[in-house]
Amino acid sequence: xxxxxxxLKTDLPxxxxxxxxxxxxxxxYRVVHGWPALPDGYILGQVSGVAxxxxxxxxxxxxxxxxWTSKDVQPICEPTILCLDGKSxxxxxxxxxxxxxxxxxxxxDSRDQIWVTDVALHQVFKFSHDGDLLMAxxxxxxxxxDGSHFNKPTDVAVSPDGTIYVSDGYGNSRVASFAxxxxxxxxxxxxxxxxxxxxxxxxxxxxxEGRIYVxxxxxxxxxxxxxxxxxxxxxxxxxxxxxxxxTVGPDGYLYVVDGGExxxxxxxxxxxxxxxxxxxxxxxxxxxxxxxxxxYTGHCIAVDADGAVYVGDVDGRRVQKFLGN
Numbered sequence: 631x632x633x634x635x636x637x638l639k640t641d642l643p644x645x646x647x648x649x650x651x652x653x654x655x656x657x658x659y660r661v662v663h664g665w666p667a668l669p670d671g672y673i674l675g676q677v678s679g680v681a682x683x684x685x686x687x688x689x690x691x692x693x694x695x696x697x698w699t700s701k702d703v704q705p706i707c708e709p710t711i712l713c714l715d716g717k718s719x720x721x722x723x724x725x726x727x728x729x730x731x732x733x734x735x736x737x738x739d740s741r742d743q744i745w746v747t748d749v750a751l752h753q754v755f756k757f758s759h760d761g762d763l764l765m766a767x768x769x770x771x772x773x774x775x776d777g778s779h780f781n782k783p784t785d786v787a788v789s790p791d792g793t794i795y796v797s798d799g800y801g802n803s804r805v806a807s808f809a810x811x812x813x814x815x816x817x818x819x820x821x822x823x824x825x826x827x828x829x830x831x832x833x834x835x836x837x838x839e840g841r842i843y844v845x846x847x848x849x850x851x852x853x854x855x856x857x858x859x860x861x862x863x864x865x866x867x868x869x870x871x872x873x874x875x876x877t878v879g880p881d882g883y884l885y886v887v888d889g890g891e892x893x894x895x896x897x898x899x900x901x902x903x904x905x906x907x908x909x910x911x912x913x914x915x916x917x918x919x920x921x922x923x924x925x926y927t928g929h930c931i932a933v934d935a936d937g938a939v940y941v942g943d944v945d946g947r948r949v950q951k952f953l954g955n
Contacts, residue, residue, distance in 0.1 A: 657915040659939060659952040661923035666719030666949060677942035677949050679736025679746070682934040683759065686716035689744060690942065690949050691736035698732070703750070706730055711744070711761065716934050719951070725761035735785035735833070735930070749782035754796055765812055775802045777814025785875070787834045787842070793857070795842060797831040805831060805844060805859070818859035823849050826861040833875035835884070837907060843884060845873040850890065852876065852909070865909040871899040879933035882907070887928035887941055900925045902941055902952070920946060
């Protein structure tokens with residue numbers, strides 16, 4: 631790991647002002663200082679994915695020494711997936727070396743299988759809990775738009791019956807669905823700003839009723855569709871900011887991370903939100919910055935069975951844990 635990793639560098643500007651979302655919404659969460667407890671000398675790369683399995687193990691996807699702007703087409707040499715103990719933050723396992731070129735999203739299904747998207751390979755991968763490759767969707771390094779090609783896919787959600795939903799975000803601005811065996815079923819959406827269209831679907835999640843929630847990033851909204859692709863509603867409350875990622879927690883609430891571009895004056899577009907499934911914001915916390923509990927660019931979010939919230943910061947190169955007060 632050490633011979634591949636680059637030292638932590640942050641060339642992003644720090645804010646010259648502060649804004650506390652607690653002035654507008656209740657802030658029932660606090661950051662857990664000192665979490666995670668990584669091995670001495672270990673520095674995370676750009677953290678782009680986080681998810682929690684049924685054992686409250688936290689899986690973190692990071693890019694090691696690779697950056698988004700890199701032109702390198704070789705697989706990342708160091709492990710890119712860490713398994714952490716949710717309570718202590720200590721590392722349990724690490725794998726994924728020499729597998730990905732520019733990994734983007736990570737999710738875990740009801741069978742504790744790991745799903746990862748790679749925007750450089752234009753593929754979606756399914757792994758066992760221990761990192762054995764079980765399935766690959768898409769065609770290696772060949773972008774396209776059909777049942778066997780993606781164009782920079784961003785995230786995956788898997789229903790309890792095994793149906794696979796992929797937000798095929800940067801190139802195609804669509805959602806594609808597949809049978810459990812990987813057979814292409816259907817797609818919906820195209821690039822645009824009308825209802826039912828997407829402009830960079832960046833994150834995707836399912837609720838217990840099978841409704842699909844899409845972080846429609848560049849349209850600064852969340853869209854809700856049913857499993858057949860029928861549009862149900864769109865949430866574009868300005869306080870959502872620019873949703874980058876979302877997940878339905880075990881408690882049935884929707885958790886969202888706002889990672890959007892910064893405004894010249896408050897409120898900052900950086901925060902974590904808790905919503906009911908009707909789109910009402912129940913809580914929002916966090917702000918732009920590099921201190922504990924703050925975010926440069928919140929990119930991914932997960933919630934464990936005990937209600938702890940985990941947020942990955944792609945430009946801040948870290949993952950943080952938040953507990954209810």
